[in-house]
Amino acid sequence: FKDGKITPARYAQAYTAARLEIMSIEHALHRLTWDEAIGSSGTIRAIGLALKAGGHGTGEVNAEGLAWLKRKLFKLGDVDKIDFEGIKPDRRAIFPAGLAILEAIFDALELQRMDHCEGALREGVLYDLLGRHHHEDVRERTLSSLMERYHVDLEQAVRVERKALHAFDQVAEDWELDDGVWRELLGWAAKVHEVGLDIAHYHYHKHGAYLIEHSDLAGFSREDQQMLALLVRGHRRNIPKDKFAEFGDDGIKLIRLCVLLRFAILFHHIRGTQEMPQVVLHANGDSLDVLFPDNWLDENQLTQADFGLEAEWLTRVGFTLNVR
Known part of the structure; x- marks a missing residue:
């Protein structure tokens, strides 16, 4: 008309x-x-x-x-x-x-x-904002529903989220991540990084990214959803640097979040409630130093080998991981 x-x-x-x-x-x-x-x-x-x-x-x-x-x-x-x-x-x-x-x-x-x-729409926005103020974030409910629908291992998700956020707090200032939504974004990615496993183990990180990008996720802006999907896409194997670059200056921060997420996942690669050591992280530009307690890596050869492979993956995006 x-x-x-x-x-x-x-x-x-x-x-x-x-x-x-x-x-x-x-x-x-x-x-x-x-x-x-x-x-x-x-x-x-x-x-x-x-x-x-x-x-x-x-x-x-x-x-x-x-x-x-x-x-x-x-x-x-x-x-x-x-x-x-x-x-x-x-x-x-x-x-x-x-x-x-x-x-x-x-x-x-x-x-x-x-x-x-x-x-209508405006009241919905106000409801969402009030919910966040009272710690009833609609986005948390959305991710919980997503995790339930795709049968995510909740205990593993909690372990990875806790470790990722602890790592974030150690390096946020050095990596200029102490503003904006970065901490929340990392926590969300840790929660849902395994949603793709419900489809197939092969390339499950790609399946998960597709689900997150194309699902209706109440409370998330389109950009937040795309960033979240990209973190899930990059949480294992090759990091698609060109995809991160599409976010301009924020792309660098997203890669740093991805590195922290990958660290947390590797840290808990051997699932379970076994006692894990306290580690210290130092960040500087395109490098991350991870310091384990003395002799711990020598006594845990699988974890040491895991981090050795991870260092090789990260060199492909110009990133240095030092583990000692």
Whole structure:
């Protein structure tokens, strides 16, 4: 409806586009079932008010009213002629498209009635921020659900997260990581670094990165999600330096986070609750020094070999790991 003209053909095109979008999820929603449907935001509210003004309900949206409103729009033929009660002038241009989308939802989900909720996007943002203030971060709930869905070893995730954050605290200042979301990002990556194992062991770091990048993760910005996916992608074997470089100056910090994550995973490569030593980390530019207690590495040859291989992997991205 770019030029404001409303015709049955254009409306049908908008309706069809909406139905195609809904097709990918409508079957799953039908399986879930529901008792009532709630709509939020201004367009649904405006449609409900228009139906109420026309004598088709008390503010809710209903299937009969949608059909009546569609016929009325066709008679008007132009968005500038829309003068329904409750519709602000700045909403007229998007009103026909909103109606087509809502009708598509009603048909796809076989709805007869939808009530309106005053809460919408802005209230959702405030809810999220308040939740973080009261230590009820929606992002933590999101990751917990992801871990449960893909059967993550929770004990191992806790061990790796604890060690990664302890390592972070030792080097954050030297690596200029003591601002922003870096500590949280490292903790999140430690929690979910093994989600890809539920698909296949071979290249599971790539499977995990794909899942994280392409899943709907409530509470995460698109950039946070891409960074998180990249850390999971780089937590073993080769680090895709070109992918990190796409984040500009932040790419260097992300590689440093990746190094800390890899250190924590190697530290707990042998799973279990066995006593592990206290280690001291020192960071300087593109190098990380890891100091174990005297003779500990000599007595734990597998761990020593693990870190020897890791040092070789890191040299490929111009990074030096010194373990002694």
